[in-house]
Amino acid sequence: MILRRLSLVAAIVIALGGASAFAEASGSFLPRNLAQNSTNLPPQRRPQSGWLQELNLTSQQIQQIKTIRSQSQNQIKPKRQAVQQAQQELHDLLAGKTSTEQVRTKYNQLKILRQQLADTQFENTLAIREILSLEQRQKFADHLYKPQRNSSNRPSK
Numbered sequence: 784m785i786l787r788r789l790s791l792v793a794a795i796v797i798a799l800g801g802a803s804a805f806a807e808a809s810g811s812f813l814p815r816n817l818a819q820n821s822t823n824l825p826p827q828r829r830p831q832s833g834w835l836q837e838l839n840l841t842s843q844q845i846q847q848i849k850t851i852r853s854q855s856q857n858q859i860k861p862k863r864q865a866v867q868q869a870q871q872e873l874h875d876l877l878a879g880k881t882s883t884e885q886v887r888t889k890y891n892q893l894k895i896l897r898q899q900l901a902d903t904q905f906e907n908t909l910a911i912r913e914i915l916s917l918e919q920r921q922k923f924a925d926h927l928y929k930p931q932r933n934s935s936n937r938p939s940k
Contacts, residue, residue, distance in 0.1 A: 834926045838919045847914045855907040862900040869893040 840848070873889045908927070915923055 834922070838915070838922055840919070844914050848911055851907060851910045851914075855903065855910070858903050859900065859907070862896065862903055866893065866896045866900055869896050 869889065869892055873886070873893055876886045876889050912920055912923060
């Protein structure tokens with residue numbers, strides 16, 4: 784019975800490992816987040832063209848977005864690190880002789896950390912949304928909810 788539970792927990796953690804990579808890249812519960820977009824790249828690594836140009840941002844909006852991003856990165860970075868650390872700790876607990884209850888406790892801590900990260904990223908998205916016109920918001924929302932072009936998501940032939 785205990786072995787069955789541990790196997791189930793291990794399977795969940797393995798499944799969540801993929802989900803956590805997604806969460807770190809895309810903001811967890813958001814379909815796609817700015818954390819994944821070119822706006823989070825340092826200026827020298829940002830592409831010259833892209834969906835942001837489609838928004839036709841004013842210089843004031845660009846400056847406001849830079850400020851929002853700068854402030855949010857100071858909050859997001861430590862939260863991402865905390866999620867990564869908790870994932871490693873959970874992995875170590877699963878691999879060791881730790882009790883099921885201790886593993887469950889660490890898993891619940893990890894869920895809370897992921898939710899806090901997702902909430903912070905969502906607040907960043909809302910802050911950017913506030914400075915956009917209605918037309919820009921529509922394009923912004925369309926981009927956030929556009930399906931990702933990823934070879935792993937393509938159906939098999």
